[in-house]
Amino acid sequence: MTPDLARRLAEHKTELVVMLTAEAPDRRSPDDPDGWPNDCIDPPDPCPDCGSLELWQTRAGNWRCLRCDPPIRSRELAREAREARRKAKQRIPP
Numbered sequence: 200m201t202p203d204l205a206r207r208l209a210e211h212k213t214e215l216v217v218m219l220t221a222e223a224p225d226r227r228s229p230d231d232p233d234g235w236p237n238d239c240i241d242p243p244d245p246c247p248d249c250g251s252l253e254l255w256q257t258r259a260g261n262w263r264c265l266r267c268d269p270p271i272r273s274r275e276l277a278r279e280a281r282e283a284r285r286k287a288k289q290r291i292p293p
Contacts, residue, residue, distance in 0.1 A: 208215070245252050246264035253265040263270070 243254055243262040246254070246267055248267050249264065251264055251266045254262045255265050255270055256262055
């Protein structure tokens with residue numbers, strides 16, 4: 200934690216404690232039989248090719264299968280980061 204962040208947390212401590220200890224608003228609805236809203240989000244369908252539920256979402260909001268259509272660019276970036284760390288370790292003398 201940076202000194203600036205610690206200072207800002209200390210300045211707003213009272214407000215934060217009130218926010219975190221406040222009761223959640225009552226969202227019950229008289230229209231529903233059990234009194235609670237039916238606003239759950241349906242999960243996306245499983246992959247039609249492999250049936251996997253391991254999905255990822257593109258920036259455009261499309262769901263893709265992690266097994267059949269992995270986020271290649273993310274994996275490339277992870278590989279490049281590993282390579283950069285390996286090279287950085289080689290440059291540091293023991």
